[in-house]
Each structure stands twice: as structure tokens, then as C-alpha cells.
Amino acid sequence: MDRLVGVKAYGYDWCDELTVPQAAERMVRQGIDWALVQNQLDPLPGSAVDQQPPENGYTDRAFREALGDKDIRVFQSTSVFFDPSDFARHPDLRPIDQHGRVFEPFGWYVGVCPSDPKRLQRKAERIAEVTSSLRPDGIFLSFIRFPGFWELWMPDTPRADIAEYCFCERCLDRFRIETGNDSRDPRTIRNELRAEWTAWQCSVIAETAGVLRAAALDVDPTVTVLLNGFGLGRTDFGNAVEEVLAQRFSSLDPYIDHYELMFYFQIQRREPGPYISGRVREARQLTSRTLLACLQGGAEYLEPEYASGHRKREITDADFRAALKASTEADGVLVYSWRDLLADPTRVTALLDYKNDSL
Ligand SMILES: [Zn+2]
Numbered sequence: 001m002d003r004l005v006g007v008k009a010y011g012y013d014w015c016d017e018l019t020v021p022q023a024a025e026r027m028v029r030q031g032i033d034w035a036l037v038q039n040q041l042d043p044l045p046g047s048a049v050d051q052q053p054p055e056n057g058y059t060d061r062a063f064r065e066a067l068g069d070k071d072i073r074v075f076q077s078t079s080v081f082f083d084p085s086d087f088a089r090h091p092d093l094r095p096i097d098q099h100g101r102v103f104e105p106f107g108w109y110v111g112v113c114p115s116d117p118k119r120l121q122r123k124a125e126r127i128a129e130v131t132s133s134l135r136p137d138g139i140f141l142s143f144i145r146f147p148g149f150w151e152l153w154m155p156d157t158p159r160a161d162i163a164e165y166c167f168c169e170r171c172l173d174r175f176r177i178e179t180g181n182d183s184r185d186p187r188t189i190r191n192e193l194r195a196e197w198t199a200w201q202c203s204v205i206a207e208t209a210g211v212l213r214a215a216a217l218d219v220d221p222t223v224t225v226l227l228n229g230f231g232l233g234r235t236d237f238g239n240a241v242e243e244v245l246a247q248r249f250s251s252l253d254p255y256i257d258h259y260e261l262m263f264y265f266q267i268q269r270r271e272p273g274p275y276i277s278g279r280v281r282e283a284r285q286l287t288s289r290t291l292l293a294c295l296q297g298g299a300e301y302l303e304p305e306y307a308s309g310h311r312k313r314e315i316t317d318a319d320f321r322a323a324l325k326a327s328t329e330a331d332g333v334l335v336y337s338w339r340d341l342l343a344d345p346t347r348v349t350a351l352l353d354y355k356n357d358s359l
Helices: 020-029 060-069 084-089 117-134 169-179 186-190 194-219 249-255 272-286 304-309 317-326 338-343 345-355
Strands: 004-009 034-037 073-079 138-142 224-230 258-263 290-296 332-336
Touching: 004 290, 004 338, 004 345, 020 060, 034 060, 060 073, 060 117, 073 117, 117 138, 117 194, 138 194, 169 194, 186 194, 194 224, 194 249, 249 272, 258 272, 272 290, 272 317, 290 317, 317 345, 332 338, 332 345, 338 345
Parallel strands: 004 034, 004 332, 034 073, 073 138, 138 224, 224 258, 258 290, 290 332
Antiparallel strands: none
């Protein structure tokens, strides 16, 4: 495969400057092959992006068709377990941590418990509707994990400080029924039964991916599925990618065509080079699916409430190029987000150099 370049194009602020056809044309000039977009049938909850499309001719269908006309593959995004409105409306979806505490939202992130089959069914129906109405090339499963605000995990964060979910009644019931383990004590589960618990959690996430995949493929068997994964390996926070977030390649692979791993090096306060290349290599040994390194295009989490992270205030051209170089063992890169490419031509130059193998 040639080096693939994709972009997370959420938000509608570009509409202030570009028409829909101009947006597609711009992506072509930026070397973009895949666009991860949002839609109003299954909208992404508000994080930091503008969620309301303008009323000047933008429609999800027009955007999708304009990108398709330029041979850009379109992935419609769905937020699987980040859902402030379900959190507010359904107390039984509020996650419970290892100390019995109910999840308390901080910042924009609001996770919900992943084990409710009824909610999963509602999500599957929504995905079928999106697939039928917008005819995407793919579905992007984002926030598909047990709850964790991993953007706040700094390199010096001890594992003991990371909350683990979910010990709600429904999760404990399912763990007992599906594994035959009777204990409901989080301490026992996290120690003696750790391997069984982690495998069960990973199976819940994989099964979710399978149900959502089937919903899309029932409508259009050519759709492929891209999963929102993490730039974390076994040695990061005691294998938190499996033990806290519950993503395991061997469980997910049957249902996933492509993975994007979020290497948000400025948010995570890591040096992009060794951090990215090591974890791409590790992932490469664990899956043969498409692997995309998702790179930050601009600095984030600079608001006062995140000051304890002591993050750099900017991403330099050298940082971005180092991140691209470190991604060469992946099948391609994604950039989060398209806004950064529109705002900074040096990012586009670097991206094209990556794509043309002339970094
Ligand atoms: Zn639960």
C-alpha cells in the first residue's frame, strides 16, 4: 500500500471560508486519501468543536458526494461510549470505579458503561441508518472503550491514580454469567481474577465492534470498519490499553479492518520520535490490519483547567516532521485535525513530503 494520508475533519468552521466543492478540492491538494467526518444523523457530542452545521448549503450528503467525486474515501464517525446525554438520562449507564465511586465528568469527556445490550442495539440502528442514508466507504468507531480520560495520563502518572471501570451491577452480573466467576469484589477481581476480568472487558468491546460492524454491513457489504485506538503499548501504565481501556488486537481483529492509533504527543507530553516508532512496531507485531498513526497537528489542552499537565504550548515544524518520520512503519498517518492543516501550510508541506517519501 502507498503511504496513506487521512484527516479527522470534524467541526464545521471550515464552512466560513470554503464551499463544499472547494473543501473537497483543498483535501486533494493536501494529499488526503481518507476523510473521517461527522454527520447529523448520529452527531458527535460536543468536545471542543463546533457541532452545528451552517445554513449556507452544507449538507452531510453534499459533503460526502463532493469527497467521493474526488476519490476521497469517507468514514462516518460514531461516538460509541462517549455520551453526555445518555449519561444524564440513564443513571444505570453511569460507570462505577474500583472504589465504588460513580464517574464524575471533568472537562469535556463523559464516558458511559459499555455493557448495556439495549443501548448497543440503539447504536446499531443508528449506524444502519447512517450507512443507508449517506453511503459511506467506512464507519469510524470512536470512543469504543471502557471509560478512561487517557489524555490526562502524563508519563509520570502512577497506574494507581488511574480510575478503572466498570464495576456496576450489570457489568458484575455479566462477568459472572459469561465467565463463571462469582466474585463481585473489585479487589479480588483486579488481583486474583485480573486475567479473566481483562479478557472479559476486551470481549465486551470486541463484541460491540462486531454488532456495529454487522449493522453497517447488512446495509452495504462493501463498508470497512476503522477503530479509534491508542498510542499506548504494554509498558505504558501497566498495560492500561488492555486493562483499563479494554482494547486488545487479538479480540478486535475479527471485526476491524483498520486501526488508527492516537499519538497525541503534545497532549501526552512525549517526544514524538521514539514514542511513536516503538509503539507502531509493537502494534505491527500484534495485528496485520491497516495501521494508521494519528498525529496531532496543533497544540491542545492549553486551558487553565489542564495546567497540571505542563504541556508544551506549541508543536513545531520539527516536532511534526519527527512524528511523521517515526510513523513510517505504519501504513499511513491521520492528522487530528483538518483545522490545523487549513491553518498552517507548513503542516501540509510536511505531510506531502511524508507521502512522497521525501521527508
Ligand atoms: Zn458497567
